[in-house]
Amino acid sequence: MKRDRGRGGVVVHPYRGYGSQREAFLMGRVFRQSALSRMIPHHGMLRDVADIVRRIERRGMAGAEVEIRLGANRLTVTTDRDGYFDVHLPLKSPLPQGLSWHVADLSVSHAGEQVHCRTGVYIPPPDTDLLVISDIDDTVMYTGVADKLRMLHRLFVQQAERRTAFPGVASLYQALHRGAGGGAKRPILYVSRGPWCIYEMLEAFFQLNRIPVGPILFLREWGISWRRPWPRRAEDHKHDLITRMLTLMEDMPCVLIGDSGQHDPEVYTRIVKQYPGRVKAIYIRRVDRKPDRERAIQRLRDEIADSDCQLVLAADSATIAVHAHQHGLISQADLVAVREASRDAAL
Template sequence: MFLSKLMRALREALYLLGRPARRARARRGLVIQAYRGCGTQERALLIGRVFRQSSGRTARGSWDLWGNIRDVARRLMRRSVAGARVRGSFHGTRTTVETDADGYFHLEISPASPLPPGRLWHTIDLALEGPEGAEAVADVFIPPAQARFAIISDIDDTVMHTGVANKVAMMWRLFVQDAESRTAFPGVSVLYRAFHAGPSGQEANPMLYVSRAPWGIYDILDTFFRRHRIPVGPILFLREWGITWKNPLPRRAEDHKRDVIERMMGLYGDLPFILIGDSGQHDPEVYAEVVSRHRDRVLAVYIRDVSPRRPMRASEIGRIGEEIRAAGSHLVLAPDTVTMAEHACARGWVSDDTVEAVRRRIASLPHRGSRLPEDHPGPMSDTAARQPGQREYDRTAVPEDHI
């Protein structure tokens, strides 16, 4: 019985890990992989990668063990293409950028004509210049005029349990568990949908997710977000660890989160922000620096308390909270999602029924932190169910072959 379950888990994990290789559209072995971007009516930002991948027959399903092993091997043997020229086309504008040493490119492009009204997701056409030209389509989220604020949320130990404070547990969950076996914090999907919808249910506020994990697990995180109905897309900003046989340890990226936040605050210069993180590592310290530089633009800092048995850490966060209050914002150290929802509801950032919807969602789970039916609609407010961003994303669902 145990062996049967183990083999099934292995097949499912291999099928998920090999999915990027199956989805990649290779032309003469070259692939453009575009990650979902974000932007405004004036400009859009996008990250992608160019690599070589061998062709061959792909797995026919999770039961196809050898096919999945081949797909995983093709993914592991991808070779980054440095110096490739990628052309982006977006509503009458063409811009060309070059990939870096790891094969990644950062595209910033401004449309020459007004964007179609009534849409949250727009597309950018990508093409590789030269005789081996590959093509791809990227999806970009652009909020409507009625958006009131933007959310920047950490992922690890904020949205999902990864145990960042426990390195062994984090690495196990990050690279061994698949998306469906990862656990979302109870109620987080309901709260995030409420933030995205706003009190009117029609705001479609930008949801921006930050992680220090490598781009290599983007597909797993994407599956996790879809599985748990966490809005909107999602938009993920990760980093390249630069792991090679010669350099098996990831590169240091202490300023990664800070840099991403600064870029997003510059992009959405007319919106205030809500920052969400956890107490396990450096989120309070990073967010405090952001508040000190942008005093009038940070509505609140929510810190999920994942280290309740560390009184020294609680004392440190208390001191940081005083600094943030002195700078004109406030920090909420939250033991659970309900605490965040209560604070946000009291300030009019979410609908009035959000707190009760979060409570009902948590109560509907078999036990706290269970393997989650967070993807099941469960009890939620009518406002959250009507929120336009999720409807738009469901309707324009980013095609599987875009990724």
């Protein structure tokens, strides 16, 4: 947001892509950034407030042509009415072997203006043994979704360095990324109902806290404006994205991580029933101790008791790590690291 130094203009923001050996997907947005006066300092509260206004006031540029090149594969798409482009690129020409990350070149044309940029696309190696899919809000980062006003304040106002990661989360996700052997480099996909305009903040938050950033952050367009101050409904957003990933990754097993505050246990249980044998574990972070909610989660646990998947309701990252180690998902050394990180944070 701040890269234009307040001058405004056309901005192309591609999000990191993902795919398989046969196809690749990536999204992004073309928008016109509102100009800021050069009198506003580059740092401080006044600049932060101005940048929040700019996020809300971003004007998507409909009808822009976006050409994507990934290796020898090319495709041209057009942005929708909100300025977003969603690319499904068949990989007719194979990409270099031995790499997980590939570089996609983008060329955007609109009303005589041209912008060029690049983004990364993650293709899991053929021998990848596990896919990790995680919620963000109140699972990785404390958001407080139960309190809507505070949640909105944290989403739009708090900077990345002032946000709080749950104790032991970085060590736990690093362990799952590495696997029991230490060199797996498993893909971690993050799913959130948050708006795309906080993408930059989330990337900074993950890097500051040394949490594996994963190939993509799956957010959604809220459609917020001064005339429409509340987000558009997104029915089955998380369910649809997870089923899309499981279809793309074919037979690859997965682990699902979420929290007890919203609908993660219900969505994940539904996934277990739809994809028998694919989900190895469901880890749910306990964010409150409401008796009715705990009974509801216990009923969900009973519903999948006959499957190959266990639903673990965990008070902390160390509890999740213990189960993951017992089932061969992380190493002994990483289990110790998660325990130490959780203990140090509690002191």
